[in-house]
Amino acid sequence: MFWRVVVASLAYRRGAVLLSIVAISISALTLLSVEHIRQQARQAFSQTVSGVDLIVGARGGDINLLLYSVFHLGSASRNMSYQSFDALQQSADVAWAIPLAMGDSHRGHRVVGTNANFFEHFRYGQKTPLQFQQGQAFKQTFEVVIGAQVARKFNYQVGDSLVISHGLGQHSFQQHEQHPFTVSGILAPTGTPVDKALYVSLAGLEAAHRPAGMALDAAIIPDSITATLIGLTSRLKTFQVQRRINEYRGEPLMAILPGVTLTQLWDSLNVMEATLRTIAGLIFAAALIGLSATLLASMRERRQELIIMRTLGARPSFIILLIQAEVMLIATTAIGIAILLLWTLLSAGQSVIMQWLGLAISSDFFTANVGLTLLGLVAASAMVALYPSYRAYRMSLVVS
Amino acid sequence: MITLSQLQLAYQQRPVLNISHWRVEPGERVLVHGPSGSGKSTLLHVLAGLLLPQQGRVEILGQTINHWSGRKRDAFRARHLGFIAQQLNLIPYLTVLDNVLLAAHLSQRQGLRHTIKAQAESLLAEVNLGGDVLQQPAHTLSLGQQQRVAIVRAMIHQPQIILADEPTSALDDANRDQFMQQLQRLCEQQNATLVMVSHDLSLMPAFSRVQALHELQAQENN
Numbered sequence: 001m002f003w004r005v006v007v008a009s010l011a012y013r014r015g016a017v018l019l020s021i022v023a024i025s026i027s028a029l030t031l032l033s034v035e036h037i038r039q040q041a042r043q044a045f046s047q048t049v050s051g052v053d054l055i056v057g058a059r060g061g062d063i064n065l066l067l068y069s070v071f072h073l074g075s076a077s078r079n080m081s082y083q084s085f086d087a088l089q090q091s092a093d094v095a096w097a098i099p100l101a102m103g104d105s106h107r108g109h110r111v112v113g114t115n116a117n118f119f120e121h122f123r124y125g126q127k128t129p130l131q132f133q134q135g136q137a138f139k140q141t142f143e144v145v146i147g148a149q150v151a152r153k154f155n156y157q158v159g160d161s162l163v164i165s166h167g168l169g170q171h172s173f174q175q176h177e178q179h180p181f182t183v184s185g186i187l188a189p190t191g192t193p194v195d196k197a198l199y200v201s202l203a204g205l206e207a208a209h210r211p212a213g214m215a216l217d218a219a220i221i222p223d224s225i226t227a228t229l230i231g232l233t234s235r236l237k238t239f240q241v242q243r244r245i246n247e248y249r250g251e252p253l254m255a256i257l258p259g260v261t262l263t264q265l266w267d268s269l270n271v272m273e274a275t276l277r278t279i280a281g282l283i284f285a286a287a288l289i290g291l292s293a294t295l296l297a298s299m300r301e302r303r304q305e306l307i308i309m310r311t312l313g314a315r316p317s318f319i320i321l322l323i324q325a326e327v328m329l330i331a332t333t334a335i336g337i338a339i340l341l342l343w344t345l346l347s348a349g350q351s352v353i354m355q356w357l358g359l360a361i362s363s364d365f366f367t368a369n370v371g372l373t374l375l376g377l378v379a380a381s382a383m384v385a386l387y388p389s390y391r392a393y394r395m396s397l398v399v400s
Numbered sequence: 401m402i403t404l405s406q407l408q409l410a411y412q413q414r415p416v417l418n419i420s421h422w423r424v425e426p427g428e429r430v431l432v433h434g435p436s437g438s439g440k441s442t443l444l445h446v447l448a449g450l451l452l453p454q455q456g457r458v459e460i461l462g463q464t465i466n467h468w469s470g471r472k473r474d475a476f477r478a479r480h481l482g483f484i485a486q487q488l489n490l491i492p493y494l495t496v497l498d499n500v501l502l503a504a505h506l507s508q509r510q511g512l513r514h515t516i517k518a519q520a521e522s523l524l525a526e527v528n529l530g531g532d533v534l535q536q537p538a539h540t541l542s543l544g545q546q547q548r549v550a551i552v553r554a555m556i557h558q559p560q561i562i563l564a565d566e567p568t569s570a571l572d573d574a575n576r577d578q579f580m581q582q583l584q585r586l587c588e589q590q591n592a593t594l595v596m597v598s599h600d601l602s603l604m605p606a607f608s609r610v611q612a613l614h615e616l617q618a619q620e621n622n
Contacts, residue, residue: 001505005494012492308490312502312553313474313503316471
C-alpha cells in the first residue's frame, strides 16, 4: 500500500516530477561521464607504454620527454646524438634499445624513425606486443608501417604509396616528394598513440631528407635521434643505469622512469581533474537542490493530504518515509536513466572516440569508483529529502 | 465511552475550549452545534488526539489519551476512531478503493488483503459506489460522492467512535440527506458512537442528543 501511495503521488505531480528526473539524469550523466572518462584516460595513458625501463633523451624536462617520446605530444627542444644511442645499446646492462627519431609528419600524423627493435620489444597495456593486421615490418629503406587509425582514416592498404613532410604541422610546404614510401604493414589497433603514427626506418627517414638522385646507402644512419626507449637486463639496475646516463660525459642526457614520470604528470593534472569533478558534483547538487525546492514549494498544496493521513492515524514516520521514498524514487529513476544513457552513448560512440581521439573508452563503466559515486548520489538524494520530509511532518501536525 | 473533565484549551492566550465535564455514552449519536469559529473542529481534534488541551482529561474508551505520546495516540486513533472532515476528505491522487484501503492499512487491521478489499467494495456498494468508480482517482468524484467515500473510509476498520466535522456543509440538500441516511445506517450496523459537529440545525432529527457548544462551555459556570 505504501508504494502504491508513493507511485500515485508522483504520477499526480508528473509534470514537476518529469522535469526533476530530466534535470537529475543530465547531472548524474555528467558526473558519471566525467568519472568514467577520467578513469579511462588514466588507464589509457598508463597503458600506452609497458615494459620500458627507461626513456632517454636530451636533458630537459621529465614530463616533456615522456610526452613527446611516448604520447607524441609537443616536441623535443634538442636531440641526442646517434653515437650516444649506439653507446647505450652496446652497454652490457641494456637488453634492447629502441631509437625514436621525430620531426616529420604525414597529413598531421607523426612519422617516427625507428628500427626493428620497435616491433620486437615495444609493449603496451598488459605487456601486449604490437601485431600486424596486414603486411609486415619495413625491410626496405622507403617502406613504412602505419598505425590502425592512419590506415582507417586515409583508407591506406599495404602497397599504397605516401609522401612524408618536414615538420609536425597539419599542412607542410616541404614535402619529401622525391622519396615516396610504400606501405609494408598496418598495425592492429592498440588504443594508444601508436595507432595515429607512421613508422619508418632511421635510414629511410634520413634518406627522405636527401636530394633526389643522390646515392643512398642502405646502411645510412642519422646524426641524431629524438629519444630512446630502453629495456634493461635486470630491473634492479634501473637506478644505477639512470644515474650513469644522467652523468654521461659525451653530451647532456637524461633518463626517466616512465611510471614515475607518469605519476608526476597525473599529479600536475590533479587540479584539473578535481575541478572537473567539482563542477560535475555541483551540477548534481544544483539538480538535487532544485528537486528539494520543488518539493518544498508543493508542500502548501499537499498540506491537506498530509493532514488527512494524520487523521487516519498515519505516524510521523509514515509521512517522513513517504516524502523520502518519493525523492528516492525520483533520484534512483533519474540515476538509472543516466546509467542507461551513458552505456548507450559509450557503446555507440566507442568507435568515434577511438577514431577521433585515439582513446579506447570501454562501455563497461561499473568500477568500484563508479559504484561509490552511485552510492554517493543516492545518499545525497536521501540527505536532500530530509528537510522537505521534516517540513511535511511539521505541517501534518498543525491540523486545526 | 467519551469523557472530558476540566478541559481547557487556548490559542495564543485566547480560551477556545473550557469544558468542566462532558460525557458521551456508547451508541449515542451526538450533534454539537455552534457558529463558525466557536471551537467545534477544535473539540473534535481534541477527541481524536490530534490536539492536546493545556489542562484536563480526555478519556476515550476508558483510556486517558491526552497523557500519551503522539505515536501512541496515532495508533489509537487509527484503530478505534473514524474521522470524516468537512471537505477535501480524500487523498486526491488515490483511487476510491485505495483511499479506503489506506485507512485499513494505517489502522493495521488484521485480515487477509483480499478480505479487506472485498469488505471495502461491499461498504462502498452500500453507499451506492461501485463498478468503474472504484478505480477512479478521488479528485474526479463529485463532492457528494467524495463524502460517501469518506463514510466508508471512516468505517472500514470498524471503529467504536466516528467523529464527523461538518461533513455536509458543502453538500446540496439531496446529497446531504442521502449522506446522513447512509452514515446513520452504517453507524447502526457497526454499533458505532457518532459525534458530529455542525452549524446546520436541520440535521437535528438524525441525532439522539443535540448540544450547543456554548452549553458545554457554560456547564462550568452552572
